[in-house]
Amino acid sequence: MSKAPPHRPRSRKLPLPLPPIPPKLLPPPPPPGTQRGRPHTPLEHAAEGGKSAVDWVDERTSLSGAARWLMFRKVPKGTNWFYTLGSATMFAFLSQAVTGVFLAMYYRPDAAGGAYESIRYISTSVFLGNFVRGMHRWGATVMVVLVFLHMARTFVFGAYKYPRELNWVIGVVLLILTMVMGFTGYLLPFDERSYWATIVGVNINGTGPIIGPYLSDFLRGGPEFNATTLPRFYAIHMLVVPGLIAALIGAHLYLVTKLGTTAPPWLKAKVDTPELVEEAV
Numbered sequence: 001m002s003k004a005p006p007h008r009p010r011s012r013k014l015p016l017p018l019p020p021i022p023p024k025l026l027p028p029p030p031p032p033g034t035q036r037g038r039p040h041t042p043l044e045h046a047a048e049g050g051k052s053a054v055d056w057v058d059e060r061t062s063l064s065g066a067a068r069w070l071m072f073r074k075v076p077k078g079t080n081w082f083y084t085l086g087s088a089t090m091f092a093f094l095s096q097a098v099t100g101v102f103l104a105m106y107y108r109p110d111a112a113g114g115a116y117e118s119i120r121y122i123s124t125s126v127f128l129g130n131f132v133r134g135m136h137r138w139g140a141t142v143m144v145v146l147v148f149l150h151m152a153r154t155f156v157f158g159a160y161k162y163p164r165e166l167n168w169v170i171g172v173v174l175l176i177l178t179m180v181m182g183f184t185g186y187l188l189p190f191d192e193r194s195y196w197a198t199i200v201g202v203n204i205n206g207t208g209p210i211i212g213p214y215l216s217d218f219l220r221g222g223p224e225f226n227a228t229t230l231p232r233f234y235a236i237h238m239l240v241v242p243g244l245i246a247a248l249i250g251a252h253l254y255l256v257t258k259l260g261t262t263a264p265p266w267l268k269a270k271v272d273t274p275e276l277v278e279e280a281v
């Protein structure tokens, strides 16, 4: 006689507990002899004012729930320094955005000599100009190196697999956009080297199948390099691509928060829910 299959409980969604508030953020107990909520010193008054301002905003927006969801997440055992490469890339991008804003205050995308002159002025006359320009130049290299290291980490740890394929695809677009930033930024100093290197780069783009010639025409603003090429590169470099990168980083982080990060491949997950273990028939 065949044995009846063992009864299996129907799968149900387990309510996950809210991530705990770290003890450091919990209010300390009131000192003996004082009443909670009554500030005494000017510092306590200032702290109380800050708290009520945050409460006022939170009551109207409920943003604290979103902040807790984003920041106080469970991370898998074995999480290590390699997991910081994504955040490091993000900080490199933020640093590029901040230094770029300062450079944009002085830069002129004028192909008739103004661009070269404005860069010379930034490097020689503006207070900390050379320093900020150096940060932006080296920051670009740092961001490219970090984005590749971060991609290597997610590849080696198998983080591209189900259910994170979409985050991998967003990552690939972010990688391409990071390279576009480097390419469009290289022309901006408008010296001999940047001019000829960009001509080579645009010509290489033109050799791509089907869209190649259209792409190089679009980048040049016509069949030849002309006065609109530099402003076009500048607009792509400081408006279009950073906007796209910022939006895609938002989507990337949303998915990281929603799906959690992948455990290192050398750690096997412990099963502590026996009802979910496949029984041998």
Ligand code: HEM
Pocket (backbone or CB within 6 Å): 082, 083, 084, 085, 086, 087, 089, 090, 093, 147, 150, 151, 154, 157, 159, 160, 164, 167, 168, 169, 170, 171, 172, 174, 175, 178, 245, 249, 252, 253, 256, 260, 261, 262, 263
């Ligand atoms: C501007 C570029 C990028 C930024 C700012 C960025 C940022 C981040 C951050 C902060 C995380 C979470 C922490 C971590 O695992 O490091 C993450 C995770 C992830 N990123 Fe990126 N990323 C970028 C580019 C890329 C690229 C190029 C790829 C791959 C092609 C990629 C694929 C992934 C994947 C699959 C995860 C999930 C990792 C996991 O589940 O363990 N990202 N990213």
